[in-house]
Amino acid sequence: MRYGMVIDLKRCISCYACQVACKSENATPPAVLYAWAFREEQGEYPHARQVYLPMLCNHCDEPSCVDVCPTGATHKRDEDGIVVIDADKCVGCRACMTACPYHARYYLDHIRGYYPGEGLTPYEQVGYERHNTGTVEKCNFCLDRLGQGKEPACVANCPTVARTFGDLDDPQSEVSLLIHRDAGYQLLPELGNNPSVYYLPAERLPKEFR
Amino acid sequence: MNRSTLILYSDLEAVYRPERVWAEGRAVALVLAHFLSGAGAGAWLLGLLLDLRLVLAFGLAAVILGGIVHLAFLGHPERAWKMMMRPQSSWISRGLWSMVVFIPTAALYLAGAYGAWSTSSAFSIVMLVLSLLGMAGIFLYKGFVYAVSRAVPLWHSPLLPVTYIAIGLRGGAALALIGLAFVAPDTESHAGQTWWLAATAAMIFLFVLELAMGRSESTISRSLATLRQGSLAWIFFVGVVLLGIIIPAGLVIASYAASIGVAGLIVAGIASLVGDFAYKYCMNTAGTYVPLLQARAY
Ligand code: SF4
Numbered sequence: 001m002r003y004g005m006v007i008d009l010k011r012c013i014s015c016y017a018c019q020v021a022c023k024s025e026n027a028t029p030p031a032v033l034y035a036w037a038f039r040e041e042q043g044e045y046p047h048a049r050q051v052y053l054p055m056l057c058n059h060c061d062e063p064s065c066v067d068v069c070p071t072g073a074t075h076k077r078d079e080d081g082i083v084v085i086d087a088d089k090c091v092g093c094r095a096c097m098t099a100c101p102y103h104a105r106y107y108l109d110h111i112r113g114y115y116p117g118e119g120l121t122p123y124e125q126v127g128y129e130r131h132n133t134g135t136v137e138k139c140n141f142c143l144d145r146l147g148q149g150k151e152p153a154c155v156a157n158c159p160t161v162a163r164t165f166g167d168l169d170d171p172q173s174e175v176s177l178l179i180h181r182d183a184g185y186q187l188l189p190e191l192g193n194n195p196s197v198y199y200l201p202a203e204r205l206p207k208e209f210r
Numbered sequence: 211m212n213r214s215t216l217i218l219y220s221d222l223e224a225v226y227r228p229e230r231v232w233a234e235g236r237a238v239a240l241v242l243a244h245f246l247s248g249a250g251a252g253a254w255l256l257g258l259l260l261d262l263r264l265v266l267a268f269g270l271a272a273v274i275l276g277g278i279v280h281l282a283f284l285g286h287p288e289r290a291w292k293m294m295m296r297p298q299s300s301w302i303s304r305g306l307w308s309m310v311v312f313i314p315t316a317a318l319y320l321a322g323a324y325g326a327w328s329t330s331s332a333f334s335i336v337m338l339v340l341s342l343l344g345m346a347g348i349f350l351y352k353g354f355v356y357a358v359s360r361a362v363p364l365w366h367s368p369l370l371p372v373t374y375i376a377i378g379l380r381g382g383a384a385l386a387l388i389g390l391a392f393v394a395p396d397t398e399s400h401a402g403q404t405w406w407l408a409a410t411a412a413m414i415f416l417f418v419l420e421l422a423m424g425r426s427e428s429t430i431s432r433s434l435a436t437l438r439q440g441s442l443a444w445i446f447f448v449g450v451v452l453l454g455i456i457i458p459a460g461l462v463i464a465s466y467a468a469s470i471g472v473a474g475l476i477v478a479g480i481a482s483l484v485g486d487f488a489y490k491y492c493m494n495t496a497g498t499y500v501p502l503l504q505a506r507a508y
């Protein structure tokens with residue numbers, strides 16, 4: 001089994017619901033975003049437009065972060081292909097961050113609250129217990145939720161149903177069918193990471209290319 | 211909003227996102243560590259070739275210091291030993307193994323060189339061979355630690371490991387010049403100077419070749435622009451070019467005609483070392499990620 005995600009850019013309205021859902025699910029501190037939206041302005045008036053690209057760890061099949069990790073803290077799970085970090089093994093060398101082309105990783109130098117000078121809120125006090133300073137962290141496809149039979153929080157909370165989650169190894173899964181039918185593509189495939197996150201183009205392709 | 215959040219948000223919207231984790235804040239310790247261990251490995255080789263015990267001692271001290279400084283960069287230095295766990299894939303692991311082999315064996319060989327036992331004894335020879343293996347690993351690993359980053363084209367070059375070996379040799383030659391200032395400032399031999407010139411020529415050639423090969427790549431051009439006219443320009447031109455190359459080259463070349471004395475050798479050596487540190491700092495800081503939206507995100 002290889003878990004993966006398909007993000008349909010035709011449906012994404014860049015509302016940041018995924019980002020907020022991820023933040024509240026994982027209680028990530030300020031300046032840590034496991035899920036976020038990359039935004040770029042392209043072209044010039046009158047042909048200017050904004051491009052949105054929701055991002056997260058791509059749980060690559062050939063993860064460059066795993067190869068460079070000197071401790072084995074970062075590893076890919078055999079059972080489902082999810083790339084995880086063992087915080088107890090991580091030394092905070094940050095090699096994995098320089099190796100990740102998708103900017104999916106964050107180094108937590110110290111825990112800060114969202115309200116400077118006012119201490120941590122009760123939510124932060126509980127949520128931050130899951131975070132380890134001096135280590136690197138990232139999205140884990142909401143492993144806890146998967147264990148409960150739920151989808152990752154960003155998928156479950158996307159109001160336009162732009163995200164689909166499933167098994168890329170199963171040719172009949174919804175993710176596989178979407179990739180096949182709508183010409184799903186990976187980001188920076190030339191780097192050889194073989195990401196497990198696919199995007200469906202924001203513009204409908206002419207029939208002959210579908 | 212605090213500074214790190216502001217930086218993150220500006221990075222999230224940057225088409226060419228700068229590499230920061232090995233360039234900013236405490237990362238200066240990482241740059242220093244890589245610089246010190248590289249120069250230390252170079253000094254070990256030069257100390258052996260020039261038969262200068264003091265330079266061997268400099269080399270060992272620089273590698274040990276590099277290891278200690280490296281710890282200052284880690285989030286969990288007390289777990290540093292765990293970095294030896296993945297030599298099959300990680301160049302950091304290989305580098306740490308190299309240092310672990312180098313430091314004790316070099317120390318024992320050096321003890322022999324200072325008279326504790328004969329350097330021609332079987333024990334000393336074994337220590338020497340092991341120290342050379344460790345030294346080779348230290349020379350090699352640094353460049354590869356960067357070169358494996360496919361996401362940062364400035365680093366992802368087959369020439370980078372070779373360039374870092376040349377810089378290690380240059381650092382070793384600079385330490386040899388300083389060593390010569392203490393033990394034989396007026397020696398007729400210019401072997402130390404010749405090594406310095408050769409390593410410097412190799413470094414410049416490899417750097418220029420690397421740039422020529424990557425010039426057409428848009429991310430590398432971006433990195434080069436920060437070296438040429440961006441925030442790093444003065445460190446590059448003053449630190450690398452003036453201090454690291456022009457000043458020591460002038461002194462070293464002059465030393466062939468007449469003695470430049472203790473002060474001249476020390477100034478040349480220190481200026482060259484400062485230049486090497488500046489070079490590594492510039493290379494780390496100029497690193498830029500491949501743009502995410504390069505292809506067909508829309
Ligand atoms: S996106 Fe980055 S962090 Fe995630 S698996 Fe791929 S290389 Fe590793």
Ligand code: SF4
Pocket residue numbers: 068069070071072073074085089090091092093094095096097135136
């Ligand atoms: S920071 Fe942690 S997870 Fe990343 S490479 Fe270093 S030890 Fe591995």
